Amino acid sequence: MQNLRRLSQGIFLLIFLFLFVQTESKGNDALGYPVKIFLDFDPLILTTTLLSAHAAAKAFYLSIALIVVTLLLGRVFCGWACPLGTLNNLMGALKKARPGEKTRNWRRAKYYVLIFVLVSSSFTLQLVGIMDPLSLLIRSLSLSIYPLFNYGVRAFFDALYDLNIQGLVDMSESLYSLLKKSVLSFQQPLYKQSVFIGFLFFGIMALNLLERRFWCRYLCPLGALLGILSRYSLLKRTVSEGCNSCGACAPVCQGNASPDRKEEWRDAECFYCWNCDDVCPQNAVSFGFTQRKVTAAMDLGRRRVITSALSGLVAVPLLKSIPLSKSGFSDPALIRPPGSLEEKEFLKRCVKCGECMKVCITNGLQPTLLEAGLEGIWSPVLVPRMGYCEYRCTLCGQVCPTGAIKKLDLKEKMKVKIGLAMIDKGRCLPYAHATPCIVCEEVCPTPKKAIWFEEARVKDREGKEKVMKQPRVDLELCIGCGICETDCPVVGQPAIYVISVGESRSKENQILLQ
Amino acid sequence: MDRREFLKFTAIAGLGLSVTGTDRFFSSAEASDKIDLAVAHGASPSMITRAAIDAVGGMKKFVSKGDIVVVKPNIAFDRLPEHAATTNPEVVTVVVQMCYEAGAKKVKVFDRTVNDARRCYVQSGIADAAKAAGADVSYIDERKFKEININGGALKSWPLYTEVLEADKVINIPIAKHHSLAGLTMAMKNWMGVMGGRRNSVHQRLDESLVDLALVIKPALTVLDAVRILTANGPQGGDLKDVKKLDTVIAGIDQVAVDSYGATLFGMKGSDLGYVRLGDKMGLGVMDLSKLKIKKINV
Numbered sequence A: 001m002q003n004l005r006r007l008s009q010g011i012f013l014l015i016f017l018f019l020f021v022q023t024e025s026k027g028n029d030a031l032g033y034p035v036k037i038f039l040d041f042d043p044l045i046l047t048t049t050l051l052s053a054h055a056a057a058k059a060f061y062l063s064i065a066l067i068v069v070t071l072l073l074g075r076v077f078c079g080w081a082c083p084l085g086t087l088n089n090l091m092g093a094l095k096k097a098r099p100g101e102k103t104r105n106w107r108r109a110k111y112y113v114l115i116f117v118l119v120s121s122s123f124t125l126q127l128v129g130i131m132d133p134l135s136l137l138i139r140s141l142s143l144s145i146y147p148l149f150n151y152g153v154r155a156f157f158d159a160l161y162d163l164n165i166q167g168l169v170d171m172s173e174s175l176y177s178l179l180k181k182s183v184l185s186f187q188q189p190l191y192k193q194s195v196f197i198g199f200l201f202f203g204i205m206a207l208n209l210l211e212r213r214f215w216c217r218y219l220c221p222l223g224a225l226l227g228i229l230s231r232y233s234l235l236k237r238t239v240s241e242g243c244n245s246c247g248a249c250a251p252v253c254q255g256n257a258s259p260d261r262k263e264e265w266r267d268a269e270c271f272y273c274w275n276c277d278d279v280c281p282q283n284a285v286s287f288g289f290t291q292r293k294v295t296a297a298m299d300l301g302r303r304r305v306i307t308s309a310l311s312g313l314v315a316v317p318l319l320k321s322i323p324l325s326k327s328g329f330s331d332p333a334l335i336r337p338p339g340s341l342e343e344k345e346f347l348k349r350c351v352k353c354g355e356c357m358k359v360c361i362t363n364g365l366q367p368t369l370l371e372a373g374l375e376g377i378w379s380p381v382l383v384p385r386m387g388y389c390e391y392r393c394t395l396c397g398q399v400c401p402t403g404a405i406k407k408l409d410l411k412e413k414m415k416v417k418i419g420l421a422m423i424d425k426g427r428c429l430p431y432a433h434a435t436p437c438i439v440c441e442e443v444c445p446t447p448k449k450a451i452w453f454e455e456a457r458v459k460d461r462e463g464k465e466k467v468m469k470q471p472r473v474d475l476e477l478c479i480g481c482g483i484c485e486t487d488c489p490v491v492g493q494p495a496i497y498v499i500s501v502g503e504s505r506s507k508e509n510q511i512l513l514q
Numbered sequence B: 001m002d003r004r005e006f007l008k009f010t011a012i013a014g015l016g017l018s019v020t021g022t023d024r025f026f027s028s029a030e031a032s033d034k035i036d037l038a039v040a041h042g043a044s045p046s047m048i049t050r051a052a053i054d055a056v057g058g059m060k061k062f063v064s065k066g067d068i069v070v071v072k073p074n075i076a077f078d079r080l081p082e083h084a085a086t087t088n089p090e091v092v093t094v095v096v097q098m099c100y101e102a103g104a105k106k107v108k109v110f111d112r113t114v115n116d117a118r119r120c121y122v123q124s125g126i127a128d129a130a131k132a133a134g135a136d137v138s139y140i141d142e143r144k145f146k147e148i149n150i151n152g153g154a155l156k157s158w159p160l161y162t163e164v165l166e167a168d169k170v171i172n173i174p175i176a177k178h179h180s181l182a183g184l185t186m187a188m189k190n191w192m193g194v195m196g197g198r199r200n201s202v203h204q205r206l207d208e209s210l211v212d213l214a215l216v217i218k219p220a221l222t223v224l225d226a227v228r229i230l231t232a233n234g235p236q237g238g239d240l241k242d243v244k245k246l247d248t249v250i251a252g253i254d255q256v257a258v259d260s261y262g263a264t265l266f267g268m269k270g271s272d273l274g275y276v277r278l279g280d281k282m283g284l285g286v287m288d289l290s291k292l293k294i295k296k297i298n299v
Helices: A002-022 A043-053 A061-073 A076-081 A083-092 A109-122 A133-163 A168-182 A194-210 A214-219 A221-230 A259-264 A275-279 A302-320 A343-349 A355-359 A395-399 A439-443 A483-487 B003-020 B028-033 B045-055 B089-101 B117-123 B126-132 B162-166 B187-194 B199-216 B255-265 B274-281
Strands: A235-239 A285-289 A365-367 A380-382 A420-423 A451-459 A465-473 A496-499 B037-041 B068-073 B106-109 B145-149 B157-161 B169-173 B175-179 B183-185 B221-230 B243-252 B294-298
Touching: A002 A076, A002 A083, A002 A133, A043 A061, A043 A109, A043 A221, A043 A343, A061 A076, A061 A221, A076 A083, A076 A221, A083 A133, A083 A194, A083 A214, A109 A214, A109 A221, A109 A302, A133 A168, A133 A194, A133 A221, A133 A355, A194 A214, A214 A221, A275 A285, A355 A365, A355 A395, A420 A465, A439 A451, A439 A465, A439 A483, A439 B199, A483 A496, B037 B045, B037 B255, B045 B089, B045 B221, B045 B243, B045 B294, B068 B089, B068 B126, B068 B162, B068 B187, B089 B106, B089 B126, B089 B169, B089 B221, B106 B126, B117 B126, B145 B162, B157 B162, B169 B187, B183 B255, B187 B199, B187 B255, B187 B274, B199 B274, B221 B255, B243 B255, B255 B274
Parallel strands: B037 B294, B068 B106, B068 B169, B169 B221, B175 B221
Antiparallel strands: A235 A285, A365 A380, A420 A496, A451 A465, B037 B243, B145 B157, B175 B183, B221 B243
């Protein structure tokens, strides 16, 4: 069974990684692959989104499928499919098994996390993405691990290229172009907080050295949800009379489900990895469909359940009573992707998976830290100095798993304003330095350009008169895509910059009379 | 004979001919030699492209057997062919085909785009068109820019794309468009697409920079796509009302002359464009259309 399970884990991990790598533009309007399908299968995201936003993703039936599978077969997702689980599994292999080592009794912690996110999402606070394993994995890979991988590979091949040794370079370059076509990204992705997010991810991986599958056993809220469902599953473990309590099954149990305690076996903790069956010298363990309840109680403790529920409740006003909730006040730097719902609705849905940032064609979408409050940590924000919003691109809306960013068709997208450009006359070359420059106007993508010129006669230091084309922004036409800021030759602090004011999704964040 | 000598020679020869009026002394092949600009007009972009190139001497005159040729269209923006912001894909196809017919070993097509390169290559239709004609279509590789001494009026040195500098022949196939600073962007400005580095600062002295660029990049042939031209809101456009269908392709060796003629498509004169005036003054080419032998063809 072990090999079969490993095969399944391998296949799911490969599918996951394949879809992850495919979450990238090839120049067409659509991606061609269902890159967010793993998130569509996630019943925890479905549940919290239903609770917080009273809405479900279009493909929500896929997560119903996972619920049905769990009710039939138990937590097989954790043991056989979850890509983060598989990575934890692999990392755990690095831990040296010491005989007689005791496992922790922290299994309840993940249920408290689950209760916390369920209660807080019931009161509109959507924090699930921080710890949902799929969201966490996609975010960590997108914003940190994949950029790291790309950087490393590129640096390696660049170094070979610079060596300029005939023959070697030909070989390395053909290998490099093969990698570019398959696993590397089109351009080196760079994200804010990549180090921080990477540390968290490596931390989770490192926990496996403390105890194998630490995350899955003690922290994962999706594991907790599936665990609860698993208690009602039809597939159960039974131990026959032949068991002589040798204890061989305990150290190989992936879920720390107390397999050696026969009747006290914890079904909610079991990943159905079959290790206990495989390893049993008496062949006394078997899995089969049964109605018989032979398992230990969950024993979460009433007080602790209440405490975690209360924390979830208190977290709502704690995280929401910040200046951003003041009517009409918004962070000018918080430029949301096109198609984003109004901020409150947006936050109810965004699960911080980072798919939109991964797919953003210019690398302009970046994770927030506190711009949207702690509640909105790692949600997407456009940073035009990093990259602009490509006028005819709709990819971020296509990959959003919860509809926080609406899927727009191209015609709608080209009309959506995500902000407005403002000119800093003190820095702009034709205004401040009598030097010609029209770059912002040249790259402005609206069919009738939102940037236009006023011709002004100015004098240079010698008193010589010059005619300068000074750029002005037509606030009616500007969509805030930010390409002017990205390409502004005034490096550092740009002479033209975009702020979120004027964004279509907000009634209050406006300047013009409407 | 370098190009400048050649131009001088043809100019003098042309002058001599017009004085004596003895066209019939020359065979037809030699007659096409002295055509400075061919302006082909017709409904089929591929046929007029072919006719224009044939009229200035045929591709064999510019591309030799075994040559590695760079064909440089304008792929700068994420626009569709009908927006007239990027070179017509049919024009690209024919030029690539004709290079191979003339015996080219390899034809390379690339551009350093302004919008996302993937979208520009795909949406413009150029990547598919060039690949179908057998070209090697590649994205710009930042490692292949090399700092080149130019010693021009504005550009002392600049990182330029080595594949252009190392090619046996270079063919420029720009599209004719409005541009708020340059006036129009056509042949000479198309070479900004092989500049690396901070090219957004070039606009501070644009005309001089374009002429400086022409000092180091010497195309064997320039084919100006005016099948559709963009008359306003360039160089990116987006509104079909700004697009004018002219069904015209212009071929020539002298980029200054091509741009000077191109200006007339917009109701302007070559002398209205600073870089054309400067290019003429620097002896890079001829601005005055009355000094050029222009052949108009209807296909």
